[in-house]
Amino acid sequence: MTEKKEEIDRATKEKLKPKQFVKNPINGTKFTLLISSAKGGVGKSTVAVNLAFALQNLGLKIGILDADVYGPSLPKLIGLNEKPKSEDGKALIPLEKYKAQCMSMGFLVEEQTPMIWRGPMVISALKTMTQKVLWKDLDIIVIDMPPGTGDTQLTFAQEVKVDGAIIVSTPQDLALLDVKRGIQMFDKTGVKTLGLIDNMSFFKGDDGKEYKIFGEGGVEKTAKEFSKNFLGKIPLNQDLRNSADKGEPLTHSDPEHEVSKIFKDIAEKVKQSFR
Numbered sequence: 440m441t442e443k444k445e446e447i448d449r450a451t452k453e454k455l456k457p458k459q460f461v462k463n464p465i466n467g468t469k470f471t472l473l474i475s476s477a478k479g480g481v482g483k484s485t486v487a488v489n490l491a492f493a494l495q496n497l498g499l500k501i502g503i504l505d506a507d508v509y510g511p512s513l514p515k516l517i518g519l520n521e522k523p524k525s526e527d528g529k530a531l532i533p534l535e536k537y538k539a540q541c542m543s544m545g546f547l548v549e550e551q552t553p554m555i556w557r558g559p560m561v562i563s564a565l566k567t568m569t570q571k572v573l574w575k576d577l578d579i580i581v582i583d584m585p586p587g588t589g590d591t592q593l594t595f596a597q598e599v600k601v602d603g604a605i606i607v608s609t610p611q612d613l614a615l616l617d618v619k620r621g622i623q624m625f626d627k628t629g630v631k632t633l634g635l636i637d638n639m640s641f642f643k644g645d646d647g648k649e650y651k652i653f654g655e656g657g658v659e660k661t662a663k664e665f666s667k668n669f670l671g672k673i674p675l676n677q678d679l680r681n682s683a684d685k686g687e688p689l690t691h692s693d694p695e696h697e698v699s700k701i702f703k704d705i706a707e708k709v710k711q712s713f714r
Contacts, residue, residue, distance in 0.1 A: 463570060
């Protein structure tokens with residue numbers, strides 16, 4: 440009876456042990472960078488794409504993976520709406536635009552098709568885009584993550600080898616509450632947070648003054664609170680918005696623009712962190 444009890448105790452302890460995850464690298468790239476936001480609507484996708492091309496301007500060969508399955512925006516942001524091809528029926532060949540290799544769920548479904556998927560289907564799609572896409576000779580792949588800190592984000596952080604993550608937020612108090620959850624999620628899953636970006640930080644009026652309509656200093660304060668790097672402030676800017684609507688990222692179409700220079704500064708910090 441004692442032996443049986445000991446056997447049950449061992450089995451129970453085995454079940455209660457934390458699960459060990461194998462983090463699979465994305466083949467074809469040297470570094471993997473996540474762009475995350477714990478809350479939707481903070482401009483994460485625009486930041487991800489413009490940061491990717493700012494890294495390209497520094498001489499890096501880039502890939503962009505739009506992992507925001509429910510709201511893919513890469514096709515619009517880079518003006519690309521083709522279907523990826525497969526030579527063997529198993530692996531997809533990424534599309535190319537502006538010398539960047541690109542993949543998005545938006546390339547695989549019609550533009551107006553809603554993604555009414557449960558969690559396991561989303562996770563399966565993400566695994567396909569990370570493990571069954573023929574990325575080739577990239578220096579860095581920039582991954583635009585879905586917003587939030589749910590199962591999809593957690594599974595990605597646990598099962599994909601990631602070299603660093605950047606969290607994008609507005610300075611609004613409501614958004615910052617979720618940022619703190621995002622930082623803790625990455626810390627617990629062993630993903631290094633390279634830093635925080637304050638997006639829509641301010642806009643410049645015709646009078647030349649800066650107006651902080653979402654508040655001021657909250658993102659930088661949160662970075663200090665959690666001992667993370669503060670990477671920079673990106674303003675609300677009409678040229679940035681217009682370039683996104685045209686499918687011509689500002690950092691690609693006008694690298695000397697004042698906003699492109701801000702992205703360049705952030706890109707240099709990212710590049711240094713991967714050395």
